[in-house]
Amino acid sequence: MAEANIAAAGAAPLPARERPPANIVGPVAWARTNLFSTWWSTAITLVLLYLILRAGWGFISWGLIHAVWTVPQGANGPDTSSCRAAIGIGACWAAIGEKYRFMLFGFYPFSQQWRPAIVVLLFVGLFLISANRRFWRKELALIWIVTMIVIGVLMWGGILGLPHVAQDQWGGLPITLILATFGLALAFPLSVFVALGRRSTKLPAVKMLCVAYVELIRGVPLISLLFMASVMFPLFLPEGMDIDKLLRAQVAIILFAGAYLAEVVRAGLQALPKGQGEAADALGLSYWKKTFLIILPQALRLVIPPLVNTFIGFFKDTSLVLIIGIFDLLKSGITAIADPNWQGFGNEMYVTLAIIYFVFCFAMSKYSRGLERELDRARRR
Amino acid sequence: MTERGFTRSAHRAVGAKIFGGLLAGLLAVVGFGGSAHAQGSGSATLDAVKARGQLVCGVSGDVAGFSLPDSKGVMQGIDAEVCRAVAAAVLGDPSKVKFVPLTTQNRFTALQSGEIDLLSRETTWTLGRQASLGFLFAPTYFYDGTGFLVKKSLGVSDVKQLDGATICVQPGTSTELAIADYFRANNLKFTPIEIENLQQIQQAFLSGRCDAYSTDSSALAGFRYTQGDKASDFVLLPTIISKEPLAPAVRKGDDKWFDIVQWVLFAMMTAEELGVSQSNVDTFATSTVPDVRRLLGADGDLGKALGLDNKWAYNVVKQVGNMGDVWNRAIAPLGVPRGINAPWTKGGLEYAPPMR
Numbered sequence: 001m002a003e004a005n006i007a008a009a010g011a012a013p014l015p016a017r018e019r020p021p022a023n024i025v026g027p028v029a030w031a032r033t034n035l036f037s038t039w040w041s042t043a044i045t046l047v048l049l050y051l052i053l054r055a056g057w058g059f060i061s062w063g064l065i066h067a068v069w070t071v072p073q074g075a076n077g078p079d080t081s082s083c084r085a086a087i088g089i090g091a092c093w094a095a096i097g098e099k100y101r102f103m104l105f106g107f108y109p110f111s112q113q114w115r116p117a118i119v120v121l122l123f124v125g126l127f128l129i130s131a132n133r134r135f136w137r138k139e140l141a142l143i144w145i146v147t148m149i150v151i152g153v154l155m156w157g158g159i160l161g162l163p164h165v166a167q168d169q170w171g172g173l174p175i176t177l178i179l180a181t182f183g184l185a186l187a188f189p190l191s192v193f194v195a196l197g198r199r200s201t202k203l204p205a206v207k208m209l210c211v212a213y214v215e216l217i218r219g220v221p222l223i224s225l226l227f228m229a230s231v232m233f234p235l236f237l238p239e240g241m242d243i244d245k246l247l248r249a250q251v252a253i254i255l256f257a258g259a260y261l262a263e264v265v266r267a268g269l270q271a272l273p274k275g276q277g278e279a280a281d282a283l284g285l286s287y288w289k290k291t292f293l294i295i296l297p298q299a300l301r302l303v304i305p306p307l308v309n310t311f312i313g314f315f316k317d318t319s320l321v322l323i324i325g326i327f328d329l330l331k332s333g334i335t336a337i338a339d340p341n342w343q344g345f346g347n348e349m350y351v352t353l354a355i356i357y358f359v360f361c362f363a364m365s366k367y368s369r370g371l372e373r374e375l376d377r378a379r380r381r
Numbered sequence: 382m383t384e385r386g387f388t389r390s391a392h393r394a395v396g397a398k399i400f401g402g403l404l405a406g407l408l409a410v411v412g413f414g415g416s417a418h419a420q421g422s423g424s425a426t427l428d429a430v431k432a433r434g435q436l437v438c439g440v441s442g443d444v445a446g447f448s449l450p451d452s453k454g455v456m457q458g459i460d461a462e463v464c465r466a467v468a469a470a471v472l473g474d475p476s477k478v479k480f481v482p483l484t485t486q487n488r489f490t491a492l493q494s495g496e497i498d499l500l501s502r503e504t505t506w507t508l509g510r511q512a513s514l515g516f517l518f519a520p521t522y523f524y525d526g527t528g529f530l531v532k533k534s535l536g537v538s539d540v541k542q543l544d545g546a547t548i549c550v551q552p553g554t555s556t557e558l559a560i561a562d563y564f565r566a567n568n569l570k571f572t573p574i575e576i577e578n579l580q581q582i583q584q585a586f587l588s589g590r591c592d593a594y595s596t597d598s599s600a601l602a603g604f605r606y607t608q609g610d611k612a613s614d615f616v617l618l619p620t621i622i623s624k625e626p627l628a629p630a631v632r633k634g635d636d637k638w639f640d641i642v643q644w645v646l647f648a649m650m651t652a653e654e655l656g657v658s659q660s661n662v663d664t665f666a667t668s669t670v671p672d673v674r675r676l677l678g679a680d681g682d683l684g685k686a687l688g689l690d691n692k693w694a695y696n697v698v699k700q701v702g703n704m705g706d707v708w709n710r711a712i713a714p715l716g717v718p719r720g721i722n723a724p725w726t727k728g729g730l731e732y733a734p735p736m737r
Contacts, residue, residue, distance in 0.1 A: 084608075102453075108454065230490075231487045235490060237494065339452070340715060343603075
């Protein structure tokens with residue numbers, strides 16, 4: 001700006017109207033070059049702007065201005081007539097206010113729901129700590145073990161004066177977090193070994209096994225695997241003995257995620273120049289040292305985007321357990337609005353569920369971008 | 382730097398693995414316990430339920446009026462009440478029920494594999510299910526069937542007046558077949574409007590795209606109920622054109638257990654017939670009517686014959702209620718008329734054999 005002024009002052013006297021060139025920098029210039037450069041793009045911009053404002057206004061009007069936030073409590077439960085009158089005009093957030101505890105915690109005994117609430121906070125805290133690279137040392141494993149034990153104690157109870165709650169009464173967000181966290185935390189190491197096994201040249205039997213595992217699991221949909229675990233598997237067990245449904249679903253998810261992650265990890269292994277392994281060999285490193293010190297750190301760094309992509313996908317795929325009657329977050333939400341008093345307020349529930357899923361998935365994707373940038377620093381230098 | 386990246390994942394995995402082991406161990410401990418083969422009653426299921434101190438009951442968990450958790454996560458509905466009644470008879474406490482939510486796909490396996498003791502999941506009693514799946518069905522506690530909902534302004538009071546009407550129906554359902562069969566048999570014509578999505582089909586009916594909306598009558602009643610103040614604008618036609626008798630099911634091969642489930646329901650029907658309800662059961666303590674005395678365990682050994690306490694039926698009526706109490710609590714709020722589900726003394730189909 002200063003230069004422009006000097007230039008203007010130094011040049012021949014110009015009409016006093018002369019101003020700094022707003023059409024080169026600044027938001028107006030940006031809009032002019034990107035949105036209004038030709039009459040054609042101006043037209044498109046205006047049409048899209050109209051549509052966006054219209055939709056945005058519609059949502060605000062529905063979700064905020066005309067929304068019903070509370071309903072009076074009658075003798076036979078809540079009186080939802082004010083919500084019913086607002087259908088199509090305003091959202092009924094009173095439905096969420098009434099049902100959020102069932103949505104979040106399912107069948108967990110009502111008076112004990114502070115326990116799963118703490119568990120959710122513990123999970124979030126664990127994710128935050130694990131995400132911070134300052135905490136990436138041996139003590140982190142200890143933190144995980146301790147947190148898992150605390151979570152187990154809180155969820156099951158039975159000791160420390162907490163009433164026992166069987167895992168078939170668990171539901172809602174804790175189930176989603178448990179399935180996703182264990183699913184991915186256990187599937188990831190499994191996938192690394194499967195990927196290594198699949199690239200092994202000296203162990204043909206192991207290689208065959210790994211190929212068979214990956215291809216078999218990838219060849220069937222997750223739903224059919226969950227059905228197998230839920231419907232067929234119990235028939236093979238002696239009568240009276242049953243392995244918990246949640247555990248069966250958890251194992252199915254681990255196996256499924258493992259196969260997909262293995263292929264992602266294998267892609268990283270293949271992308272790594274051969275010279276790295278050969279150099280490690282030349283230094284006389286053993287196979288395991290070579291793999292864990294040289295190959296994997298570089299290979300895994302290469303595949304952070306597809307890894308996180310798979311993680312996010314699986315976080316959402318855990319909602320498929322609803323077809324075998326496990327009440328995860330989605331199923332609990334859907335069930336909550338089957339209540340005849342609150343039927344017809346599905347949109348509000350789905351919006352709420354979408355926000356919860358989005359928070360978790362967006363945090364994962366945001367974190368992965370940061371991690372990628374940070375780990376990539378060495379290469380950019 | 383990157384090396385530590387891997388170590389972190391490894392740490393994560395170690396922690397998770399140890400917990401996984403813990404999980405598996407605990408689950409194994411919790412999971413067993415169904416296979417008790419104690420001597421005594423001659424019914425493996427009854428012994429298992431008593432040893433466990435809990436009845437494991439399969440329900441749907443997502444159908445209003447049948448089994449649906451309320452805002453506090455407590456299962457409500459007629460299916461759930463049947464489970465509670467059996468628990469009250471067997472264990473003397475209706476709260477000792479573990480509800481297992483099942484889908485239409487895994488409900489039969491859950492019963493076959495012994496995961497549940499009793500299936501009370503709005504399941505239709507059919508020959509195929511009894512003969513080839515190996516189940517026994519206890520008495521019908523709900524006679525459902527395909528029904529029709531019309532707008533009051535249409536002025537229709539019987540299905541036969543729907544000649545030439547447009548009817549909203551979900552494609553590929555048994556409802557669609559039932560309507561086609563019924564209209565053909567009665568030499569009537571209709572135009573189906575087939576819409577897959579439930580919300581859309583209801584919207585189509587409300588907006589007047591079709592004259593009538595057809596599906597299971599209990600679902601229609603529930604839908605009508607959700608219309609709030611506008612519910613009186615709609616009429617549920619009294620004619621039901623297909624048979625869907627809903628009954629609880631148990632595995633074949635444990636006849637004593639079947640007896641118990643069957644007679645718990647019969648006891649609830651008998652109690653209603655005799656006028657013994659949850660609120661007045663204690664006033665019958667000094668009753669001299671032989672049927673009432675036998676039902677409540679004052680005379681005879683009906684409970685012992687089933688392998689239960691003689692107070693079994695008293696417990697059921699006192700803690701859960703008779704059939705009418707259950708109906709009023711679970712189904713009546715949906716606006717479903719009692720109709721053929723009334724006791725036979727009031728012109729319905731509910732008929733229990735004599736309890737003596």
